[in-house]
Amino acid sequence: MTSASILSPAKIATASSVTTFSKVLMPKTVNKNMKLKNDFIDKILRIRNESLNNPVFTLERYNQTIELINNAKLKSSARRNDQEISLLKTYDVLNLSNQDKLVKKIQGSEDTSIKYYVPINEVYDVIRIAHFNIGHRGIKYTLKEIKKKCANITEKQVKLFISECNECNIKRAKPKNSSKLVVRPIISNDFHSRGQVDLIDMQSSPDGKFKFILNYQDHFTKFCILRPLKSKTAAEVAYNLLDIFTTFGAPAILQSDNGRE
Numbered sequence: 001m002t003s004a005s006i007l008s009p010a011k012i013a014t015a016s017s018v019t020t021f022s023k024v025l026m027p028k029t030v031n032k033n034m035k036l037k038n039d040f041i042d043k044i045l046r047i048r049n050e051s052l053n054n055p056v057f058t059l060e061r062y063n064q065t066i067e068l069i070n071n072a073k074l075k076s077s078a079r080r081n082d083q084e085i086s087l088l089k090t091y092d093v094l095n096l097s098n099q100d101k102l103v104k105k106i107q108g109s110e111d112t113s114i115k116y117y118v119p120i121n122e123v124y125d126v127i128r129i130a131h132f133n134i135g136h137r138g139i140k141y142t143l144k145e146i147k148k149k150c151a152n153i154t155e156k157q158v159k160l161f162i163s164e165c166n167e168c169n170i171k172r173a174k175p176k177n178s179s180k181l182v183v184r185p186i187i188s189n190d191f192h193s194r195g196q197v198d199l200i201d202m203q204s205s206p207d208g209k210f211k212f213i214l215n216y217q218d219h220f221t222k223f224c225i226l227r228p229l230k231s232k233t234a235a236e237v238a239y240n241l242l243d244i245f246t247t248f249g250a251p252a253i254l255q256s257d258n259g260r261e
C-alpha cells in the first residue's frame with residue numbers, strides 16, 4: 001500500500017472498512033451493549049465529514065498514521081517528503097507500555113496536555129465513560145470533559161451518543177409528563193376580577209337552623225364575606241350571593257368548585 005492512500009478521502013469513504021469492523025467487533029453471541037456499540041460505529045462512519053480533517057480514525061487509518069509518523073521521525077528533516085512534514089505538524093506518536101498511541105502534536109503556545117486520537121472502535125467507550133463520569137450532563141459539558149484528553153471526538157458524535165443514552169432519555173421524558181401536573185397559579189390584577197364561592201358544611205355542629213356557611217372571597221384582595229345558610233339549595237345560595245353582589249359589587253368571574261353544592 002502506498003503511503004499516499006491514507007489521506008485520500010475516497011479511500012476513507014469506501015465501505016470495505018465498515019464491513020471489516022463489523023466482522024472484527026461482532027461476536028457470535030451479540031449482547032445488547034455490543035450491538036449498541038456497533039450501531040454507534042456504523043452511524044459515526046455515516047456522519048463523518050469526508051474531508052482531509054476527517055476526525056474518524058478507522059483502525060487501519062490509525063495504524064497507518066502511526067507507521068508513517070514513526071518512519072518520518074527516523075529520517076533527518078531534510079529527507080522528509082511533503083506529506084511527512086505535514087503529518088509531523090499535526091501528529092506525534094507516544095509509546096506507552098509498549099503500545100504506540102497517536103497523539104496531537106503539541107505546539108509551542110497552546111495547551112501542553114497530551115491529547116489522544118481515539119480510534120473508531122474506542123469512540124463509544126470514551127464518550128460513555130466521560131458522559132457517565134460527569135453525571136449525564138449535556139453535550140457541551142460531555143464534550144468539554146472529553147476534550148481534556150482526546151483530540152478527535154466531535155460534537156456530532158457526542159450528540160448522537162446522548163440522543164441514545166438510556167438514562168438521559170428517561171430524564172428527558174420525566175419533566176414532560178410531570179409538567180402537565182404542575183398547577184399554574186391564578187393571577188388576579190384587580191378587586192372584583194375574580195370572586196370565589198364555597199360552602200362550609202357545619203351539619204355536625206349546627207347553630208340552630210343554620211347548617212352551612214357560605215364563604216365568598218375576592219381573589220385579589222382576599223376580602224372575605226360569610227353568610228349563614230339553612231340549606232345548600234341553589235335558591236338560598238343565589239339569594240345570598242345576590243345580596244353580596246348588590247352590596248359590594250359583582251366579580252367579573254365567579255368561581256366555584258365543581259361540587260354538587
Ligand SMILES: [Zn+2]
Nearest residue numbers: 136165167168
Ligand atoms: Zn446520559
